[in-house]
Amino acid sequence: MNIESLRHLLEQVRTGSTGIDEALASLRHLPFEDLGFAKVDHHRQLRCGFPEVIYGAGKSSEQVAVIFEKRAAGGGNVLVTRSSPEQYTAVRERFAAAQYHELARCITLQQQAAATSATHIAVVAAGTSDLPVAEEARITAEMMHQRVQTYFDVGVAGVHRLLAHVAQLQQASVVVAVAGMEGALASVVGGLVAVPVIAVPTSVGYGAHFQGLAPLLTMLNSCASNVAVVNIDNGFGAGYLAALINRQKTE
Amino acid sequence: MNIESLRHLLEQVRTGSTGIDEALASLRHLPFEDLGFAKVDHHRQLRCGFPEVIYGAGKSSEQVAVIFEKRAAGGGNVLVTRSSPEQYTAVRERFAAAQYHELARCITLQQQAAATSATHIAVVAAGTSDLPVAEEARITAEMMHQRVQTYFDVGVAGVHRLLAHVAQLQQASVVVAVAGMEGALASVVGGLVAVPVIAVPTSVGYGAHFQGLAPLLTMLNSCASNVAVVNIDNGFGAGYLAALINRQKTE
Amino acid sequence: MNIESLRHLLEQVRTGSTGIDEALASLRHLPFEDLGFAKVDHHRQLRCGFPEVIYGAGKSSEQVAVIFEKRAAGGGNVLVTRSSPEQYTAVRERFAAAQYHELARCITLQQQAAATSATHIAVVAAGTSDLPVAEEARITAEMMHQRVQTYFDVGVAGVHRLLAHVAQLQQASVVVAVAGMEGALASVVGGLVAVPVIAVPTSVGYGAHFQGLAPLLTMLNSCASNVAVVNIDNGFGAGYLAALINRQKTE
Amino acid sequence: MNIESLRHLLEQVRTGSTGIDEALASLRHLPFEDLGFAKVDHHRQLRCGFPEVIYGAGKSSEQVAVIFEKRAAGGGNVLVTRSSPEQYTAVRERFAAAQYHELARCITLQQQAAATSATHIAVVAAGTSDLPVAEEARITAEMMHQRVQTYFDVGVAGVHRLLAHVAQLQQASVVVAVAGMEGALASVVGGLVAVPVIAVPTSVGYGAHFQGLAPLLTMLNSCASNVAVVNIDNGFGAGYLAALINRQKTE
Amino acid sequence: MNIESLRHLLEQVRTGSTGIDEALASLRHLPFEDLGFAKVDHHRQLRCGFPEVIYGAGKSSEQVAVIFEKRAAGGGNVLVTRSSPEQYTAVRERFAAAQYHELARCITLQQQAAATSATHIAVVAAGTSDLPVAEEARITAEMMHQRVQTYFDVGVAGVHRLLAHVAQLQQASVVVAVAGMEGALASVVGGLVAVPVIAVPTSVGYGAHFQGLAPLLTMLNSCASNVAVVNIDNGFGAGYLAALINRQKTE
Amino acid sequence: MNIESLRHLLEQVRTGSTGIDEALASLRHLPFEDLGFAKVDHHRQLRCGFPEVIYGAGKSSEQVAVIFEKRAAGGGNVLVTRSSPEQYTAVRERFAAAQYHELARCITLQQQAAATSATHIAVVAAGTSDLPVAEEARITAEMMHQRVQTYFDVGVAGVHRLLAHVAQLQQASVVVAVAGMEGALASVVGGLVAVPVIAVPTSVGYGAHFQGLAPLLTMLNSCASNVAVVNIDNGFGAGYLAALINRQKTE
Amino acid sequence: MNIESLRHLLEQVRTGSTGIDEALASLRHLPFEDLGFAKVDHHRQLRCGFPEVIYGAGKSSEQVAVIFEKRAAGGGNVLVTRSSPEQYTAVRERFAAAQYHELARCITLQQQAAATSATHIAVVAAGTSDLPVAEEARITAEMMHQRVQTYFDVGVAGVHRLLAHVAQLQQASVVVAVAGMEGALASVVGGLVAVPVIAVPTSVGYGAHFQGLAPLLTMLNSCASNVAVVNIDNGFGAGYLAALINRQKTE
């Protein structure tokens, strides 16, 4: 029940074509449609360029393809994260324009023009093993119509590699910092820029790394004040958040 | 030394008014001043309203007062977090205008006009025990010239309390969600708004709470895509990040 | 806005004393009051004998007394958990009938007749150090009008002590099993009865006990199928749940 | 030996048809049969509809089939949890009426009429990945002759999905809440209903999820008072407990 | 009720001096007394020299004194572990012969002659900070009538100190190895002797020691096959076990 | 070099048949053979029936067979733990008398008569899934010439199963208690007997079991005083220790 | 750009052979080349014999071979750690002189003469399962031109094996101690020598070993003052550090 049908109901009450008890029954059964937050979903799909996102892991190729078709019908961009080449094959049979990003394990379908945001997001990654997560962040943000610049292989054990890009980093409106091992990159980057840093610990490491616990704790304890953290390997979440932040500047 | 003074130096070398050895000495002693990131500090203090922040815990009242005086000399706002009433007494002797926020354990000195940002930050807290952390976030953001709206005691065990504020929450440009116990607030809020949510787990709880580990893990695993997390009880960090995000919209 | 005011509004629409746009505005601003779950609160306080519960820890005596007064005004029973003798003194000044339970650290005010439930709850505790938690469970359930039988000091290292009460335990409609140390009591009790067992690990222990982690894990891994677990030292929660279960049988 | 055979034995002693030494021997060898808890087993199989449960994991198809046959001979319902299609094939050769529930990985044999309990259990699941655990709970409860209503895909990141079912949830006598990720569902549901909630954390998640630790801690620290927790992925235990609770109302 | 009283009851039934219903009532109320394990308690107190043990921590001086008096009445040795000087003062008022062992925080009352076991127990401790735990083990074993030899300050960072006692250690029938820090002592001792080693990790350490977790894991993973472990700081348990083992040789 | 050869050397020095420098050289190269603890090895192999033990995991079939042959040459019993059927095949080609114990994953070669110890060891296991570990304990002890009685499937969720064996358990000189899930068996058994209990947690369980951490903590925190613990799944260590303890009684 | 080329540039500016804008451009593009730490890289490759190290895990054979070729072009030694036989095959096609070390999983190419350092490194390993890590340490150090002596299978459960080598160990300038299980080796070795000990915990163990956590904590808590620790299984890091230390003595 939306605002229009509610108005219609009230008009029927006024004209007497609907009795009060009948109207009361209708209203009691509108648990949430009338609430403001329903706008969120609307906003999400039609106006704002939020992509339709499908989490591919644990789904069959057939399942992914079917869901993909349904989502694509809305006309927006479609993104499948943690997907396999087999899932891509199934999707491509239906959508020849769909692309597969091998490193990031993402399938994308670009149905809307790539909006060029005024400001941009910087995605920084420590080592080459962190690239799949960094790429997932980049692709997510781009599917949300935001511009992204990437700076890869700039880990802190050779801090001059990162310093070479300081001026460029300072032009971004938000930075995504992706790092496994000890995850120190987020703190160093945080100290170099004056904008929010979304830190993503990765599971790249061994031994006392405990599958990402080490960089996760590092990033949560960052001595830089402008660092917030998402889950281990959650490149999607970081890209999503960065896009939300960058978009505000643009709107 | 910036690009202009570097050009000036080179011209002096060309005209001979500065000898080569003298120029070399100048250049050798610029290990980092020439780098772009030095602007960060400049930017921080003069133009952007970043407060001068002092971490009070573990410092003597005398130490806090001395540092406070030094920082206040710059003319910006000054903020002491995790401070004691004794530290406040020492500060007030020097600065009669300094204020103490008992719940948030903060000392503030407002030396700049409270800028009214066009957009605002929403700070949401689950229970009354979470207020010290939420207040620390609010005060931090306000000292950075951002407007803040607070919504307290809206924990998810009575979700209608939160839903009563949905329309208001959706008008904020960023939400800070503060919660102890199980920390579920961040996920529910995340699903209700279309902007970034900075989640702060608190140490409020007992037993299997493990001093904040429970809500920390909850927030890191949020099923909402727009949630990033800061350290347990880190109200300052959340307020700082929210201010950075909200400011972008304003600038 | 409740069902009555909604009916009133509709009637005004019918008679024309309220315009449709005006009515729409009123209805748009009822984010949740009309929803069914609002009944929960109503149900809680008036019909069902749920006590008004105040968590005493971290509150001043004055704060507890003030909240107590407000809650007592509803006419139901009032319960303060994790309270101090000082808080009790402050409450007693206002309510002479209030009682303090030293072991359980609870303040109670019984304003409703102690209903005698047909069935009863068994509260079983392993050692004398677990009594505070067990007593908190008992008092909570009794404040919710349920009968309770207690069996204390029946730890499994002398299993004959527990077996002496098997026939009695089997007459309860639900069992609360409270244990620190290794927490094995829950499994043994679970195997002896055919009703739900609510297990409460306590922080009684040292070393590899890790403040209750050991019995918590024990109870979560119980080889008995009828065991569910609440937080470490959460006697209140166990008593509350047991009361809900026992009440069903009675209703 | 029950009370009747004990009376019979004593009468034989009185009449002299049994000698004292012979009677002593009989009594010495009853280490536990005379104890009340032996009734539990009896009760379990004949009167109350407890299913015969076999844990399939780690057993060969042959082993499962043999045990299945033995248990089915009792005439009650038979349930195999965590079973494979291969185990099912082996069972079906002996029992054509046995069914396999692929999602829940359960084999069932319904030998007793499906009793229709007056009240019912609600099983609520956050995401589609949590369905195997939720289905295991449903099937377990149904094999114990209890009615179950399911509400799937109602995770808190879109809390309106859950709110749409509030009125229905409030009619259940007990709720099973199944959730992976951050597991916040249990707290929100707990606040919406006035009956016990059995929470089941699942291992669905990644990174700082630590194979179910995150939702486990969430649920143990729930700010709702009516939530008890079972082991990670333990759908069987939750269904079993819910059936015990619902049955009380019916009996 | 033992076998004799059971025979007596049956005879009364035969002669008619006890009615069948009366006999049935008597038998129904013997839930466990007739079972063999009741002998354990008997054995414990009268024949075997097990001390009466009172855990002092968390008890008032008055409580300890009262319990002490009750236990001492049995005529056996009495031991209070984790006791305070105040508790000792209260005990000494009643029992002038009671002794306080300051380092081990134990109160003892020796009421039985100190039996001299043929074989003996070796108690080995790594550092001087481990002595309280080691002494608790020694006193416990001695109160159980076993001879003990102690070897203190023989930590492995100066392994020659331990090697100086190899020949002596090899004459013990069981070794208690007490160590904090990294707890390596247990493994080295285990490799030097051919008898059981009971290892006790202590909470002596800091940082990554995690209050005894480090030596606990060390001892559980010992590369020596003859090492078993008790809880952190559990000197009592180690002394108790060692006494049980040494006693077997003597009996 | 033993005491005899040392005497011989000294005599040669006295008679001059060995020069001082030559003697010095001999003595310098005896870094440890002269030390008392060398007796351990001697004792181990020839006199006491310690088996030669080979840890099979991670070794090739060829490696196991070669080491086996070398060890068997000493004439004692040989035991391979954690071995595969392939390793057994390789061993059997060389030793037709070698046996494979499928459940326990052990290869044994009995070269010494099975000594019949006067007293015996009880091995108790909670569930059928714990049998591999229990069997490893039994076989290890038997290879060390000790008698073993086993009591399987006596978990505490049906405590009457365990109580049926109390009288028998009380005749053992030491008990090995093997349990996964919550591991409560050790505490209950500990309370029923007056001898040492060696507890073995197993990795049987799921979820909050954390691969054996749950029963490990349970056993370390046992409220029974006579329980010591070995590593998770370490049936070998438990059998070894039990054999050492039982042997003392026999010697 | 070093100080000489900087002087050269300034001279060109003075003479006018380089314009100011051109000079500025050169200087602006030296964000870090002028800093002292750039020497590190230079030092690393040409003068000091640091090997070029490639981490093989997670790279394809083709990737390893290509990177190998590029690095080998510099003329220094090349080392691939955690490499597979397949990667070796790909490398050997290009470099016939490359060697594969199966146990250590390393590929090496020795292009510089094996310098004979005056002093040497001792690498000590507890068990045969620790050899891969120990060998990785040895090979790394040798590729850095340092002499290494190895002492394998000297675990502390048979401490005489280690003591046999004390005199030799005391001649090393630094010791690498590699141990899994409980990791006690590092402490014992630390007490025997007066030089730095680099301890490497390995993942060799099971159960409460937690994949290397046990020896890691052991080594961090060592009661010997001269022990520092690297990550679990990090033989490369230990060898690298030991080479740096040993080289200092030599230079």
Add this chain to the structure above:
Amino acid sequence: MNIESLRHLLEQVRTGSTGIDEALASLRHLPFEDLGFAKVDHHRQLRCGFPEVIYGAGKSSEQVAVIFEKRAAGGGNVLVTRSSPEQYTAVRERFAAAQYHELARCITLQQQAAATSATHIAVVAAGTSDLPVAEEARITAEMMHQRVQTYFDVGVAGVHRLLAHVAQLQQASVVVAVAGMEGALASVVGGLVAVPVIAVPTSVGYGAHFQGLAPLLTMLNSCASNVAVVNIDNGFGAGYLAALINRQKTE
């Protein structure tokens, strides 16, 4: 007994002035004195300038003073770590020259001339709260006659502060890096220098810092190859190791 006295004994045997049995007795009682490692202690005190170290924590002032006196008698430097002002007062009564270092909580007595090592150690600390640990490292190294340079407040959130000292850091022979919070300093320093870095995590932090666990894991996972780690807050150990390394260069 050293090699000379052994030769002497043998000569006495040859000449008959010592009987064989007497010689045997002498030799049997040399369990370890003859072994090389006895030299360690000798070396430690007389020749090498190792300080006599006393761990003050948990000792009474009187105990510290007595031990101090005993150690000082040897003529070397004396160091008390983790000491209190009260302990210092007690020491100063006996040794007027003893000094107290308040920040580092150390008492020192310099009895040997401060040797000036050719090379030096750099001690780097991230924040002012880390100074106590850094100072403990500095004082320890200086008491071992090594020169130390300190660089404090150079945390990575303002990396330019650290870069300002790169050239100086590169002149040290070993670096001690002390950091709490996220501990990223060690990795950045490791990448800037070509010598060993001894990393010390501190307990400075809160929340997900877990008393030093966060920087400990950071440092163990450092992406720089030249970093080894000591226990949390172990400034003494780091200073000790750094002194051992720096001394090698000097000798």
